[in-house]
Amino acid sequence: MNKITRFVITDIVRNKIMIVYALLLAALSWGVFSMEDNVSKGMLTILNLILLNVPLVAVIFSTIYLYNSSEFIELLLSQPVKRSRIWWSLFSGLQLALLLAFVLGAGIPILIFSPDALGITMLLVGVMVNAIFVALAFLGSILTRDKAKGIGMAIMLWLFFALLFDGLVLFLLFQFSDYPIEKVMVVISTLSPIDLSRILVLLQMDVSAMMGYSGAIFREFFGTTSGIGICFTILLLWIAVPFLISLRKFNRKDL
Amino acid sequence: MSRLVVILHCIFVLLMHFNAEAKSLHVGRGQVYSDIKSALAQSAAYDTIFVHSGTYAEGNIEIKKPLTIIGLSYPVIDGKGKYEMVSVRASHVEFNGFILRNSGYASLDDPAAIKLYGSNYSKVINNILEDNFFGIYIQYGKHCLIKNNKILAHGIEEQRIGNGIHCWKSDSLQIIANSISGHRDGIYFEFVTNSVIWRNYSSKNVRYGLHFMFSHQDAYYTNVFSDNGAGVAVMFTKGVMMANNVFEHNWGDAAYGILLKEISDSYIIGNKFRNNTSGIYMEGASRIILEKNTFISNGWAMKVQASCMDNIIEANNFLSNTFDMGTNGTLVLNQFKSNYWDKYEGYDLNGDGFGDVPYHPLSLFSVISENNPSAMLLFRSFIMSLMDRSEKIMPSLTPDNFKDEQPLMHQLNYD
Numbered sequence: 108m109n110k111i112t113r114f115v116i117t118d119i120v121r122n123k124i125m126i127v128y129a130l131l132l133a134a135l136s137w138g139v140f141s142m143e144d145n146v147s148k149g150m151l152t153i154l155n156l157i158l159l160n161v162p163l164v165a166v167i168f169s170t171i172y173l174y175n176s177s178e179f180i181e182l183l184l185s186q187p188v189k190r191s192r193i194w195w196s197l198f199s200g201l202q203l204a205l206l207l208a209f210v211l212g213a214g215i216p217i218l219i220f221s222p223d224a225l226g227i228t229m230l231l232v233g234v235m236v237n238a239i240f241v242a243l244a245f246l247g248s249i250l251t252r253d254k255a256k257g258i259g260m261a262i263m264l265w266l267f268f269a270l271l272f273d274g275l276v277l278f279l280l281f282q283f284s285d286y287p288i289e290k291v292m293v294v295i296s297t298l299s300p301i302d303l304s305r306i307l308v309l310l311q312m313d314v315s316a317m318m319g320y321s322g323a324i325f326r327e328f329f330g331t332t333s334g335i336g337i338c339f340t341i342l343l344l345w346i347a348v349p350f351l352i353s354l355r356k357f358n359r360k361d362l
Numbered sequence: 363m364s365r366l367v368v369i370l371h372c373i374f375v376l377l378m379h380f381n382a383e384a385k386s387l388h389v390g391r392g393q394v395y396s397d398i399k400s401a402l403a404q405s406a407a408y409d410t411i412f413v414h415s416g417t418y419a420e421g422n423i424e425i426k427k428p429l430t431i432i433g434l435s436y437p438v439i440d441g442k443g444k445y446e447m448v449s450v451r452a453s454h455v456e457f458n459g460f461i462l463r464n465s466g467y468a469s470l471d472d473p474a475a476i477k478l479y480g481s482n483y484s485k486v487i488n489n490i491l492e493d494n495f496f497g498i499y500i501q502y503g504k505h506c507l508i509k510n511n512k513i514l515a516h517g518i519e520e521q522r523i524g525n526g527i528h529c530w531k532s533d534s535l536q537i538i539a540n541s542i543s544g545h546r547d548g549i550y551f552e553f554v555t556n557s558v559i560w561r562n563y564s565s566k567n568v569r570y571g572l573h574f575m576f577s578h579q580d581a582y583y584t585n586v587f588s589d590n591g592a593g594v595a596v597m598f599t600k601g602v603m604m605a606n607n608v609f610e611h612n613w614g615d616a617a618y619g620i621l622l623k624e625i626s627d628s629y630i631i632g633n634k635f636r637n638n639t640s641g642i643y644m645e646g647a648s649r650i651i652l653e654k655n656t657f658i659s660n661g662w663a664m665k666v667q668a669s670c671m672d673n674i675i676e677a678n679n680f681l682s683n684t685f686d687m688g689t690n691g692t693l694v695l696n697q698f699k700s701n702y703w704d705k706y707e708g709y710d711l712n713g714d715g716f717g718d719v720p721y722h723p724l725s726l727f728s729v730i731s732e733n734n735p736s737a738m739l740l741f742r743s744f745i746m747s748l749m750d751r752s753e754k755i756m757p758s759l760t761p762d763n764f765k766d767e768q769p770l771m772h773q774l775n776y777d
Contacts, residue, residue, distance in 0.1 A: 321735055
């Protein structure tokens with residue numbers, strides 16, 4: 108771990124918000140599991156937590172952090188350090204801090220109450236969603252210098268993937284309901300990391316039986332080892348592509 | 363003259379002897395008969411054959427006289443995977459206390475461990491059946507009793523395994539306290555009338571726990587059907603009484619607690635439906651009274667298709683189901699009244715125990731996904747819970763007459 112990363116992590120931890128966030132996640136997860144008599148129901152609640160709150164915190168916190176560190180970044184740029192190295196260090200620092208908060212807060216109760224394929228999938232998906240929205244925040248904040256615009260964009264990104272995308276999918280489903288679109292839907296669902304994550308987790312749960320015919324098609328694809336492999340590759344791409352674009356932009360940007 | 367009297371007297375005495383003192387025949391090692399077939403050959407009607415412990419592999423054993431055959435400490439009759447072990451072709455036969463295993467497999471004449479051909483007043487009691495194609499098979503039987511049998515098989519595919527208790531064209535049967543698992547259908551009824559199924563435990567069967575077709579005026583009480591491939595199916599039947607049964611863990615793509623297809627004039631009372639994909643699936647069902655049932659933790663508590671009419675759904679508990687109702691149309695010809703719905707959010711100002719605003723048990727998402735199954739893609743998504751919520755407050759897409767006018771404020775206690 109290099110010096111800049113270490114500095115970013117200590118800075119975030121000293122900031123205490125991440126500690127509060129981890130405690131909040133822990134309180135919610137332990138609370139859910141101890142209130143529900145049925146673990147799978149608790150997992151469904153946790154799933155909602157992972158798909159809504161985790162990306163929201165990840166994208167907004169990272170965006171604001173990046174804007175607030177702009178002077179620090181400028182200072183670093185005056186030092187004999189490679190540009191890409193600065194960006195990488197910032198990225199890994201933020202990633203590690205948020206990852207730590209998530210794993211300590213939600214990961215431990217998940218693995219204690221559901222130490223099986225479902226729990227592990229849930230944890231991995233949570234880690235992925237976390238990382239994807241940090242990467243998206245990096246992309247968003249490099250696109251504009253205006254802080255208000257940047258934070259607005261972060262919120263819009265979250266709103267789009269958490270809500271609007273599903274509305275769009277619903278609209279498409281109704282427009283093309285006369286056609287066999289299940290297979291197309293498999294492809295479309297990969298366009299939203301949140302949807303992809305939700306389906307990945309649901310297919311590990313009993314409730315997948317309720318998804319009927321389309322569920323069966325999904326299981327055919329996502330249920331196999333290679334399908335799960337493809338899903339995680341797509342999720343990894345969702346981390347890599349936005350970050351690499353932002354890295355390219357950062358390297359060429361006139362600050 | 364006197365000689366004639368003597369002869370008549372002799373015949374009379376013989377007959378008396380014949381009727382009054384049925385023989386007991388013993389089969390087993392060190393007994394008079396070493397195999398069952400030779401004892402059967404020597405027996406007269408209404409004799410009792412005791413079979414001592416041991417293994418008897420005698421191919422097909424045919425019982426053509428009214429006999430009581432009792433196994434002492436569970437002798438084994440082995441079909442070696444080739445034969446139907448016991449064929450009963452007489453009435454008043456009692457078959458009690460055997461282990462029957464490894465019947466033959468044939469798709470044309472359906473060999474069973476024990477098959478009753480046109481037998482009346484026969485009893486099959488206290489047997490253990492293991493790994494047979496069909497377990498107990500009754501055709502053209504009347505007033506038969508099947509009681510306390512344990513029927514176990516390890517079927518994997520529907521085509522390769524028969525039914526546990528298979529009844530065809532029979533009348534007035536009693537199926538009591540059997541436990542059946544691993545067969546195709548646990549209990550199968552086709553053209554069976556005036557019969558009762560009571561206190562059976564049917565679980566882990568490949569297809570249905572209980573399968574009813576064209577079987578009128580039957581009743582099943584206090585049975586447990588769990589973990590069956592597709593639950594229980596009652597089809598093309600009228601006058602069925604279903605009470606106090608438990609339907610649980612029938613979970614899968616096409617699994618139901620009960621599948622009701624073309625059923626009329628029946629009662630479903632006091633049953634418990636727990637953890638089924640669909641608790642009750644009704645299609646073409648009419649004049650059914652559904653009351654005092656409890657639905658817990660099902661995917662859909664009930665799916666009532668638009669082809670159902672004049673059903674009364676009253677005084678049931680609906681607890682923590684993902685969806686309380688599902689339907690495929692807007693036509694509602696059924697009556698919902700005074701049920702307890704845990705998702706009800708109304709109030710009761712006058713304190714009479716009934717909510718003052720009607721409850722709409724149909725959620726928007728269940729309507730959408732019924733019309734457009736691929737919408738299940740959005741199952742458990744945020745937008746769907748948001749839309750469900752707004753629909754509950756202001757129903758616009760769901761049929762507005764699909765409602766319970768007087769939902770109960772408190773859960774009914776049926777335990």
